[in-house]
Structure formats: structure tokens, C-alpha cells
Amino acid sequence: MSMLKYWVWLSELAGLGNQTRLALLEHFNTPEDVYYADEGEILLTEGMTRREADALKAKDLTEAEKILADCERLELQVLTLRDAAYPVRLRSIYDPPCLLYLRGRLPEVDELPAVAVVGTRKASPYGIRCAEDLAFGLADAGALVVTGLARGIDSMAAQGALRAGGTVIGVLGGGVDVIYPKENGWLYDDVAAAGCLISEYPPGTEPLPAHFPIRNRIMSGLSVAALVVEAPVRSGALITAGMALDQGRDVFAVPGPIYAENSKGCNRLIRDGAGVAAEPWDILRDYEAQFPGKLRGTTRSAPEPLETQPGQMVETAEPAMPSLSLKGAGLTDDQILLLRTLTDQPMLTDDLIELTELPTRRVLSALTMLEIDQYVTQCSGKRYMRAVTLSE
Structure with a gap:
């Protein structure tokens, strides 16, 4: 100290x-x-x-x-440029931060293919679907997802990676204790539980507009590649892409309709040489040899998207619940415990963690698999309800 x-x-x-x-x-x-x-x-x-x-x-x-x-007081870690845990990948950029404040546990960044997923705050339904699907696939294949947790593409990418049971690093433009946007409090908690929140700004620092372009160098610096999902011509996501190129990182972009304002930045990146990303392995195949044993060759399909537009969640409760036999369903102990804890009324993830006494990451992973199998339904506000009746 x-x-x-x-x-x-x-x-x-x-x-x-x-x-x-x-x-x-x-x-x-x-x-x-x-x-x-x-x-x-x-x-x-x-x-x-x-x-x-x-x-x-x-x-x-x-x-x-x-x-x-x-x-x-806030149980934050302070990581200096000279600490052994400071990622070598980040330390090697032109202007690494001297100091980082961390909430959560920093993964072994240098041993993992990390991809920065960025895009516009004013995301379209197309952008939201792409962000969730691609981040889900990246995380499910074993990649580390890095994002800024801003509204729109960033938040949806983090959410998709978490639904796959993956690890996420959120790089912030303010203190790690200052939630921005305000509705992302639950997302901050989930990212900190499954990975970590990082900032070069001390606790209590407000996320001023000037901070965000500066923090972008950290996002790209931690990563081997940057993926721009959806971005107009004037977009902070393109700043991240430019910094990634300056740092010697690869840049990928999701193509979009030529008349869509939100896709013009991505289409321009592709025109200028960025890789086309239509699926996770468009990105990851370049790093399989570089990170032997870290990537899985096949990935699950992402669940149906949770949102049709920013801030609007889709509730999909079934009108009639089928019966499920716990003995013959091939479920894990965590999945069985969660099904027994859930009811036909929506329950918060935090309440499930408290009631089951399971680690957050195991709860999130089990809920994802149960949702894919249609045994649970996710409702608004990160609430879950059982979609089946149970029989022993």
C-alpha cells in the first residue's frame, strides 16, 4: 500500500x-x-x-x-504497469495506462484470443441480433470478449457472451463503481462476476465524453482483434478500429445494407481491407494455431435474441407448461437445483444465486443451457421462470 x-x-x-x-x-x-x-x-x-x-x-x-x-472499501484491485499480472499485450502498446483499477478477476489475457466487440449506441434490431449472436459464438468457442459496456452494441455483446457462459472484460470510461448507463447495473455485476471491469480512472470518476476515445486504446490493446458490429461513418467504434490497426491488431466488421446509416462505417472498413465477420469462425480461424487448445472447433447456436430494439425486452412465457422428468432428462446437478428453485413466476438472477448458494458463473451457465432446452424462459430485467412442470 x-x-x-x-x-x-x-x-x-x-x-x-x-x-x-x-x-x-x-x-x-x-x-x-x-x-x-x-x-x-x-x-x-x-x-x-x-x-x-x-x-x-x-x-x-x-x-x-x-x-x-x-x-x-469497494474491494477493488489496483494494478500497476510493473505488476506481473499486468497483461503483456496491453503493456506493449504505445501508451499503456500506468495504473488500472479492477473489479472482479482479471483473466489470463495473454493466454487467450481476446476480441474487442464494439459498435454504435443507437443499434438497430439487425445490429443487436448480430452483436448477441457473434459474441455468444466467440465466447462459446473459448474466446475472451472485451467490450465497453455502453448502451447498444457493447451491452448486447457482453450479454451474448455471458449467456454462453463466457468471460467478459468491460473497459469503462469512468470509475468501475460508477454505472453508465444507469440501467446496466445488473450487467456490471454479471461481468464482474464472470470476468472483470477495468478502468484507468479512480473510483467515483464520472464517465465524461472525453474519456471514451481514450479508453478505446485499452480495449484494442487487450485484444488480438477488434470486431465492429454496426457503426455509422462518424462513430466511436471506428476510433477503436483505428487504434487497433495502429497497435497491429486485426480488424473485422459485420457487413450491412448499403443504404443503412448504421452499416456505412462497417462497409467502409470492409472496403478498406477489414475482414468480413458473418460468423464467429470468420474471426477465430486466424488464431487457432496461435492459441493451441484454447478454442473449440464447434459452437452452439445462440438462443433467440432477447431484444428487438434497444431497451425493449421480449417476454416469451409459454401458455401451457409441459412436464419434465428430472431422472431421465440428463441434467446437471446445477440445472436440477435451479429448476427446483424456479417457479412459474419470474425470479431475479441475484435471488437465484442467493437461494441456490451457487457461484454466479455456474448459475448463468446453467440458466443458459436450460433456456436453450426451453426448460426456462427469460423475462424482462434478467428474470427467469420455469417453463415446465417437474416430476421426479
Whole structure:
């Protein structure tokens, strides 16, 4: 903790750009050394200006200590550029963040084919279906899905990956404790349970518009490829695609109707050389040899989409419930426990986790398989109800 306060101090110091912070770490090795260095030595740092050297005279550690106290209270991890757990893939980009705040458990990013799935916030029904289906297939095949959790394509991609029982990294433009958009509170919780939320901004930071283009470099930096599902010509998703290319990552895009505004950015990417992504293996076949044993050659088909347009859920309760024999259905213990816990009235996922005392990821995975087999029905607000009557 004593060393971390200097990392937070350097990361939050006003008047310094990220490249200056990286240059200081290259010159002094540790933020503590920067903190105690004299002005003459600081000015020897490559690219250092007098104005930036003056900014380093601010030695108050109060704010850094408060941020670390908030992290402890919120059970957040703080990952520095020099930590062994910091992904090498991200560290190798031109301007990696010096510090990351994490909620959840960071997967072994460097050992997995990670794909950043991005797109417009104002998604069409076509974009929503593509985002869910492709993210479901990517996760089901063993890929790691990285997304920004914004409204529209990002949220639907995260939801599709989670429904496949996959791991998701959500890269945020604000603090990991600040939910944006507000309706995504349940999605933040599910992503943190099955993967992690990441931000270079300390807890409590509001998601300002200027933060999002900056955070995009982290999304592409964690990934081997970026997939643009649906994007107009002027779109933040295209910024992510550009950063991915700058970082040496592959870029794929979902083709769309030539007159659809939301597809013009994707069609332009394809025209300029991006790979066409109509199914998950259009992307993953390029990485099967690079990540031996990590990808599964066949994947399940995604369940029917949950939404027909942003914010509108489809409820599909059956009017009459067939009978299901638990003995002969070939169900897992988790699936049987969930079926016995569910009723013919919608129940929240959080309530099911509490009642069954199963880990969140196992509950989500079991619910997905039960939904595919049409033994449960998903309703609005991440609620589930049993679609069969049970017999022993």
C-alpha cells in the first residue's frame, strides 16, 4: 500500500500527459523515485518541459490515500504497469495506462484470443441480433470478449457472451463503481462476476465524453482483434478500429445494407481491407494455431435474441407448461437445483444465486443451457421462470 500511493499520485497529477508519466517511469524506474527526485534530475527526463516539471512539485498525497481507501472499501484491485499480472499485450502498446483499477478477476489475457466487440449506441434490431449472436459464438468457442459496456452494441455483446457462459472484460470510461448507463447495473455485476471491469480512472470518476476515445486504446490493446458490429461513418467504434490497426491488431466488421446509416462505417472498413465477420469462425480461424487448445472447433447456436430494439425486452412465457422428468432428462446437478428453485413466476438472477448458494458463473451457465432446452424462459430485467412442470 505504501508504494501504491506514489503510483496513484503520479497517475492523478494534473498537468502531465500519459507519455510524460511513461517517460518518468523509464528514467526513474519507480513513482517513489519520481516523487523524491530534485528538479534538475526531473528535467533530464526525455521530453520533459519546464511546465511539467513544475507540476511535479505538487507533493500532497492526501488524494492518493483517499483513492486507495476507496479501493479497499469497494474491494477493488489496483494494478500497476510493473505488476506481473499486468497483461503483456496491453503493456506493449504505445501508451499503456500506468495504473488500472479492477473489479472482479482479471483473466489470463495473454493466454487467450481476446476480441474487442464494439459498435454504435443507437443499434438497430439487425445490429443487436448480430452483436448477441457473434459474441455468444466467440465466447462459446473459448474466446475472451472485451467490450465497453455502453448502451447498444457493447451491452448486447457482453450479454451474448455471458449467456454462453463466457468471460467478459468491460473497459469503462469512468470509475468501475460508477454505472453508465444507469440501467446496466445488473450487467456490471454479471461481468464482474464472470470476468472483470477495468478502468484507468479512480473510483467515483464520472464517465465524461472525453474519456471514451481514450479508453478505446485499452480495449484494442487487450485484444488480438477488434470486431465492429454496426457503426455509422462518424462513430466511436471506428476510433477503436483505428487504434487497433495502429497497435497491429486485426480488424473485422459485420457487413450491412448499403443504404443503412448504421452499416456505412462497417462497409467502409470492409472496403478498406477489414475482414468480413458473418460468423464467429470468420474471426477465430486466424488464431487457432496461435492459441493451441484454447478454442473449440464447434459452437452452439445462440438462443433467440432477447431484444428487438434497444431497451425493449421480449417476454416469451409459454401458455401451457409441459412436464419434465428430472431422472431421465440428463441434467446437471446445477440445472436440477435451479429448476427446483424456479417457479412459474419470474425470479431475479441475484435471488437465484442467493437461494441456490451457487457461484454466479455456474448459475448463468446453467440458466443458459436450460433456456436453450426451453426448460426456462427469460423475462424482462434478467428474470427467469420455469417453463415446465417437474416430476421426479
